[in-house]
Amino acid sequence: SQAYLSYLTTLSLPNLLAEPTLLQTQSHHLTSSLTSLTHTSYPTFLSLHSTTSSLSESLDALSTSLDALVNESLPALEESASNWRDRTDVVLAERSKARVVLEQHDKIRDLLDIPVLIDTCVRNGYFAEALSLASHTNSLYSSSSSPPLILTSIMSEVRNSITQMLFSLLSTLHGPNRKLPALWKAVNFLRKMDVFDPEDGVESEEQIALAFLGGREVCLSASLEGCNRDIQRLVGLTSAEVREKDKEDLTRYLKKYIDIWREGVHDIITQFSTIFLERPTSTTTSPAPSLHSLLVTYASHSLHKHLLPLLRITLPRIPLPSLSSLLTQLTYCATAFARVGFDFRCVLGDLFSGAVLSSVTEELQAATSKWVALFEQKMGRPVSTTSTHRKNMVPPSEWLVSPAVVASPPTSSQSYLKAPAHVPPHILTSYPPLAQYTNVLLSTLNSLRLLAPTSIALLLLAKLKELLSEAGEAFIRYVKNAAALQEQEMKIVEAVGDVYFKTFVPFMKRALGEGVYGLVIE
Incomplete structure (x- = not known):
């Protein structure tokens, strides 16, 4: 190296x-x-060689196992672990939700109880508590940008309960025999609910007032329906079907109808004024003028819908003596309404004047028709359809004069014309048909004396003159058919004519003009 x-x-x-x-x-x-x-050391080398061989085999097996582990087992393990995570995530999420539900159990239970509590409050009339719970639910719902489904569901149920509360309050306004405290409470809760949105220039207060008037109008119509049905039944009878008891029943039903209408409308006006028009002194706002106009419009509507149309068709059928008591009742009614600004006495005059004129005219006409029919009967039957002569004529001495004065029938004198206007001439008793006719006419005038509108005085005088002329013409027709009678019979006829035209007719004119109206009749 x-x-x-x-x-x-x-x-x-x-x-x-x-x-x-x-x-x-x-x-x-x-x-x-x-x-x-x-x-x-050869054993050592042999052992080392054997060990080295074993080690090489072990290392090869280890390498193979490692390759299998890396290439097969680890990917399978990784896949299994991934699948396990996917499967457990759902379970963990559910467990997490369950844990949250368990932790928030009391709050959730309180939320779920809100719709039931509101519904119970509404059913039992605890409207303030129901509105408080609804306000709390609404604040919870509004505080979340994306409220959960459970809160949305609860809010939907709460709105349904509040709608039922609205129906309950409106039904209170439509309920019969509701007194001021209950109506005041219902209107105040309608104000708090703020469900009437202003639209087309109509404020919510006006809409509540309209709902109030509409509900009370329904109750008033229902309370009047029974009497109105009975009155319409009696008014629908023809003159031939009407009995004296029917007239008494009609008067009684009309008086009852007026009392019900008076009480109902007076309650509505006073309740409306108290609830909508009166304000506490601590407040500076005053009621809108439209509320006053609503009340005036309703009062006029009630008068022209319920009372006046019925009076127009009923008063002419009421017996003349009963009209005075009806006018007194209606006058007291109008005077009571005058305290709340609804005086309708001005419309009663024309109604009762027309009714009195109709009733008096009908009674006078009936008496005159009976007089004319009597003379037609006493004239007998015509000889032929073309002849004016009659047969079976009843002589005047048998029916037209009292038997006590047949020989010398009395005639009129100036003393009878100076007698009081309310005292019939005594001479009329000598002639029974004339006395009966006088009694019927005086009975009508005595009934008229109780209620004698001055506006119809001249009309009644003209009608009386017309009917007296008709009765006189019937007498003249009888006289013409009695021309062939004996001298004594003609003397009776002349005396009757003298008394009729010189005593009876002037007396009846004075009885109506002076006796009833205080007019000077020449």
């Missing part, structure tokens, strides 16, 4: 010459030592 060559360069020449000999000596010595070692 290079070190030995360097060593040789350091030797002297004798030493360098002696170096081969020295090397040969050392070689013989090494050979001798190796030979001795071989003879003495």
Whole structure:
């Protein structure tokens, strides 16, 4: 090697010459030592050879095993480990969720109980608690940018319960016999719910007011329905079908209808004023003018829908003596409404004037028709269809005059014209048909005295003159057919005519004009 060559360069020449000999000596010595070692240690060399062979085989087997491990087992292990991780990730995720659920069990249970609690509160009328729970749920839902499904589901159930609460509050406004505290509570919760969004210029308060009026109107209509049905049934009867009891029933039903309408509308007006128009003194805001106009519009609507149309068709069918009590009832009703700004007395005059005119005219016409029919009956039957002569005519002495004065029938005098307008002339009792006619007309005028509108005085006077003329014409027709009677019969007829035209007719005009209206009748 290079070190030995360097060593040789350091030797002297004798030493360098002696170096081969020295090397040969050392070689013989090494050979001798190796030979001795071989003879003495050959078992060791055999064992070493055997061990080396075994080691080589073991190393080859190890190399093969390592190759199999690296090329086959490790990839399979890696794949198995990967598959294991994939399988356990799902389980770990589920376990993680289960652990989170277990840790948050109380909170989740509270959340899940919210819809049930709200529904229970709504069903039992605890609306404040229901709104508080709904507000809490809404804040939880709004605090998360992407709320979990469970919270979304809970929020949906809460909204359904709040919708049911809205229906419950609105049904309270539609409930019959609801008093102010219940209605006040319902309206206040509707305000707190803020479910009426302003639209088309209509504020939420106006929408709540409309809902209130609509609900109370439904209740009012339902409470009036029974009486209205009975009234319509009686009004639908014809004149021939109407009995005296039916007229009394009609009056009773109408009075009951007016009382129900008065109580219902008065409650609605006072409740609306208290809930929507009155404000605590601590607040500076005043109710919107539209709320006042809503109340005025509703009051007018209720009057023109429920009361006036029914009065127009019913009053003409009410007995004349009952009209006065009805007017008194309606006047008290209008006076009570005047305290809340709803005085409708001005519309009653025309209604009752027309009803009185119709009733009085009908009764006067009925009495006159009965008078005319009596004379037609007493004239007998015509001889032929073309002849004006009649047969079987009843003589005046048998029916037109009292038997006590047949021989000398009394006639009219100026003293009868100076008697009081409310006292019928005594001479009329001598002529029974005329006395009966007088009694019927005076009964009608006595009923009129209870309620005598001045606006129809001239109309009634004109109608009375017309009917008296019709009755006089019936008498004249009878007189013409009695021309062939005896002198005494004609004397009776002349006396009746004298009393009729000179005493009865002026008296009836005075009885109506002076006795009822205080007018001077010439």
